[in-house]
Amino acid sequence: MRPLPSPLGMTTMADGRTPQILPTRKHGQFLELFSEADVPTHRGVLRTVVFRDRRNGKEHVALVKGRVEGLEGVPVRVHSECLTSEVFGSLKCDCRQQLDRALDFISQQGCGVLLYLRQEGRGIGLGNKIKAYALQNKGLDTYDANRQLGFPDDLRSYDVAAEMLRLLDVRSVDLITNNPLKIAGLVEEGIPVRRRIPSRTEHNPHNVGYLKTKRERTGHLIELFHEDDSEAKVG
Numbered sequence: 001m002r003p004l005p006s007p008l009g010m011t012t013m014a015d016g017r018t019p020q021i022l023p024t025r026k027h028g029q030f031l032e033l034f035s036e037a038d039v040p041t042h043r044g045v046l047r048t049v050v051f052r053d054r055r056n057g058k059e060h061v062a063l064v065k066g067r068v069e070g071l072e073g074v075p076v077r078v079h080s081e082c083l084t085s086e087v088f089g090s091l092k093c094d095c096r097q098q099l100d101r102a103l104d105f106i107s108q109q110g111c112g113v114l115l116y117l118r119q120e121g122r123g124i125g126l127g128n129k130i131k132a133y134a135l136q137n138k139g140l141d142t143y144d145a146n147r148q149l150g151f152p153d154d155l156r157s158y159d160v161a162a163e164m165l166r167l168l169d170v171r172s173v174d175l176i177t178n179n180p181l182k183i184a185g186l187v188e189e190g191i192p193v194r195r196r197i198p199s200r201t202e203h204n205p206h207n208v209g210y211l212k213t214k215r216e217r218t219g220h221l222i223e224l225f226h227e228d229d230s231e232a233k234v235g
């Protein structure tokens with residue numbers, strides 16, 4: 001009898017029997033390593049690992065290039081979801097560029113991890129992010145807009161990223177970031193950061209204010225480059 005795949009990824013025989021016991025999933029404190037598969041991309045094959053957060057049902061993703069288990073100094077980017085930039089091409093922030101560059105870098109190195117965290121709008125959610133954009137259109141900067149909506153500057157937490165790295169058995173990381181808070185956040189959660197790999201960013205008339213505000217208000221180590229500047233991308 002031919003096994004039929006079920007929507008849950010379990011193999012079920014045509015008569016409803018389950019012919020084999022699934023391997024035990026890896027559990028952390030609050031995340032479980034739920035599923036993984038190699039996915040072909042235009043940058044080559046990326047192992048796509050999905051983690052589920054038992055506290056809220058959210059699914060976070062790690063894209064893994066090469067072997068990283070048990071290694072020190074693995075290139076890692078901790079990236080927060082940004083639907084407006086990554087899917088719709090919004091020019092208000094540089095998230096898509098950062099994502100593309102990190103994936104380019106990891107692919108070129110043949111080793112690394114991109115953690116894609118489902119925390120839209122620095123954790124405030126999509127609806128509130130768009131509310132904040134409406135306020136920004138009236139002249140507030142990104143941080144004042146969030147404060148007016150009753151949110152702190154940044155609701156992101158790094159416990160999820162740290163647990164993902166532990167479940168992937170990454171020993172220490174070379175973090176691709178311009179954000180000193182990310183380094184501090186990971187270290188606080190027990191992940192050794194060996195060094196920082198700067199992530200270059202290009203400005204356009206729509207995001208230059210946002211990038212400068214990030215640099216001035218939160219100490220981001222951003223060097224601004226114009227789009228036609230052709231120097232190395234990351235690192």
Ligand SMILES: [Zn+2]
Pocket residue numbers: 082085093094095096
């Ligand atoms: Zn963004």
